[in-house]
Amino acid sequence: MAGLELRGVRKTYGSASLETLKGIDLKVEEGQFLILVGPSGCGKSTLMNAIAGLESITAGSILIDGQDVTDVEPKDRDIAMVFQSYALYPTMTVRENISFGLRIRKTPVERIDEEVARVAALLQIEPLLERKPAQLSGGQQQRVAMGRALARRPRLYLFDEPLSNLDAKLRVEMRTEIKLMHQRLKTTTVYVTHDQVEAMTLGDCVAVMKDGEVQQFGTPETIYKNPRNLFVASFIGSPPMNFVPVSVAGNAQRVSVRLNSDEGTAVIDAPGLDPALIGRTVLLGIRPEQIALNAHGERSGQEHDGAGVPTRVLVVEPTGPDTLLYAEWNGIKVCCRVAPDQAPAAGTASIWTIDARRAVYFDPESGERLA
Amino acid sequence: MADTRRMLNRVAIHGILLAACAVYLVPLLVMLLTSFKSPEDVRAGNLMTLPVEWTVIGWLKAWDTVSGYFWNSFMITVPAVLISTLIGALNGYVLSKWAFRGSNLLFSLLLFGCFIPFQVILLPMSFTLGKLGLANTTTGLVIVHVIYGLAFTTLFFRNYYVGIPDALIKAARLDGAGFFTIFFRILLPMSTPIVMVSLIWQFTQVWNDFLFGIVFASGEAQPITVALNNLVNTSTGAKEYNVDMAAAMIAGLPTLLVYVVAGKYFIRGLTSGVVKG
Numbered sequence: 001m002a003g004l005e006l007r008g009v010r011k012t013y014g015s016a017s018l019e020t021l022k023g024i025d026l027k028v029e030e031g032q033f034l035i036l037v038g039p040s041g042c043g044k045s046t047l048m049n050a051i052a053g054l055e056s057i058t059a060g061s062i063l064i065d066g067q068d069v070t071d072v073e074p075k076d077r078d079i080a081m082v083f084q085s086y087a088l089y090p091t092m093t094v095r096e097n098i099s100f101g102l103r104i105r106k107t108p109v110e111r112i113d114e115e116v117a118r119v120a121a122l123l124q125i126e127p128l129l130e131r132k133p134a135q136l137s138g139g140q141q142q143r144v145a146m147g148r149a150l151a152r153r154p155r156l157y158l159f160d161e162p163l164s165n166l167d168a169k170l171r172v173e174m175r176t177e178i179k180l181m182h183q184r185l186k187t188t189t190v191y192v193t194h195d196q197v198e199a200m201t202l203g204d205c206v207a208v209m210k211d212g213e214v215q216q217f218g219t220p221e222t223i224y225k226n227p228r229n230l231f232v233a234s235f236i237g238s239p240p241m242n243f244v245p246v247s248v249a250g251n252a253q254r255v256s257v258r259l260n261s262d263e264g265t266a267v268i269d270a271p272g273l274d275p276a277l278i279g280r281t282v283l284l285g286i287r288p289e290q291i292a293l294n295a296h297g298e299r300s301g302q303e304h305d306g307a308g309v310p311t312r313v314l315v316v317e318p319t320g321p322d323t324l325l326y327a328e329w330n331g332i333k334v335c336c337r338v339a340p341d342q343a344p345a346a347g348t349a350s351i352w353t354i355d356a357r358r359a360v361y362f363d364p365e366s367g368e369r370l371a
Numbered sequence: 372m373a374d375t376r377r378m379l380n381r382v383a384i385h386g387i388l389l390a391a392c393a394v395y396l397v398p399l400l401v402m403l404l405t406s407f408k409s410p411e412d413v414r415a416g417n418l419m420t421l422p423v424e425w426t427v428i429g430w431l432k433a434w435d436t437v438s439g440y441f442w443n444s445f446m447i448t449v450p451a452v453l454i455s456t457l458i459g460a461l462n463g464y465v466l467s468k469w470a471f472r473g474s475n476l477l478f479s480l481l482l483f484g485c486f487i488p489f490q491v492i493l494l495p496m497s498f499t500l501g502k503l504g505l506a507n508t509t510t511g512l513v514i515v516h517v518i519y520g521l522a523f524t525t526l527f528f529r530n531y532y533v534g535i536p537d538a539l540i541k542a543a544r545l546d547g548a549g550f551f552t553i554f555f556r557i558l559l560p561m562s563t564p565i566v567m568v569s570l571i572w573q574f575t576q577v578w579n580d581f582l583f584g585i586v587f588a589s590g591e592a593q594p595i596t597v598a599l600n601n602l603v604n605t606s607t608g609a610k611e612y613n614v615d616m617a618a619a620m621i622a623g624l625p626t627l628l629v630y631v632v633a634g635k636y637f638i639r640g641l642t643s644g645v646v647k648g
Contacts, residue, residue, distance in 0.1 A: 101546035
């Protein structure tokens, strides 16, 4: 049974002709972790509020565990939400914050105490139970906010950018904890973020959104390896995918594209491209780790089903775990990710080899995937 | 050199502050001194001299005359302040957290209430109270004060609640809380500073009101401000300045007391939201 299903969800504010959500269709199996990712203003928070019932939708329907909840009040949807600002009740202690929902629902006192104890143990916040939110650090407030969501054992968890107010180190820690928690509890979860690392690491499936539409919906792996359009390809991945305009050449039997650098030229096979495109300019997309450096400067492209481009390194950026090299192909800056011990000095010329099987091609006008 | 200059600055600043204090406090001092003098003392002495003989005759006589009106003022002020604060808080809650189509327009119109000179509404209001059968009653006066206090209390609470994140309301709704539960269990407990502002403001306004008191109440139902005026303006017999001064002190004490007790919240509430944090 689907944990959450959205059917043609649309949202228009007031009399505005602009739609915030333009027909969203998503289906997530029970117990799965869905990520909604996209730039600000893409409608992901609106969609989240719509799922929670905090905002009405103009058309379509929302189903939780197979039950249509489109017209159900938020409190009756059996949903818990963690907010970016935590939204802890400032006048209540941590214990009261966690138990508020249970008390409103007239849960027996013993059950409430049990539930608070369980949640506090799970999140390791037992020593904080009698404190007020103002006396907690950001990370502790974050835990309490999650505790409040966990206490009711809802059918669906909603996370609205829960980590974006934490510092970098804590963010990574909490990310792992959220994943661990989900593996343990197996509750259907929807998680909104604009951070593509969170999207990749946490989700069972990811919906990349832009302008109120789902651009691509699939597993993180599919979205990373097989982006459906230019936007998805550029949004997911850090450093982002390189996009180089190339002109298509060759004949019906063998389609290829051409890459120029100051050092020379390479012709790269593009077997997936339609021969009808010959003569046109397309965008070649290649991720920084899909470019390999040939240490000895020999041509070895043919052997790897790839092609070598003689390239001079312009800038070297060591990040620690790996080093980023920048160079220019067809007048566009490209980035290549290598192991630190393989990094040449700036100014060194060598052969950069593209993994041609993984290269993707996009229409420069529409942004649609060509191959 | 620098030390001398700083010293001089200090002296100048403190001198100005002391002078300003004196301007405010000397009348109070004169009132207090006079209220403790005997009538003979008042006639013989100079305004600033200490009483020859300290006596509370003036205070006792003043209390005898105005005590009934003092309680009248309480009967008017306490309900008017509480009701206008509560309704103002609810209004502010709705206007900031449950905005509806036209709620901003409604709020702007409500703000006109802050600027209407009260003289303008005297006749229509007395006509309305007459129709309602509330003319010359304490209830009527309370209603008038509540209505004209609402503009201010709504403004206070609306602006305070606008600064409270909407996520708090959303979280409470998902937790299962309804309109009034959110208001009474979440918002109101965090409103202490603005409640204090509203209480002090309304208490001062209503207690010190003279115009509504003299127009909409009569005889035994009059508030103390009107009674004080009547006392001071009596033209029969010798002027009893000690009694006048004591009565004026009695009339002024409650607002003074409210400010002393809740003043720190007043300052805090007025400046809250000015800087973040």
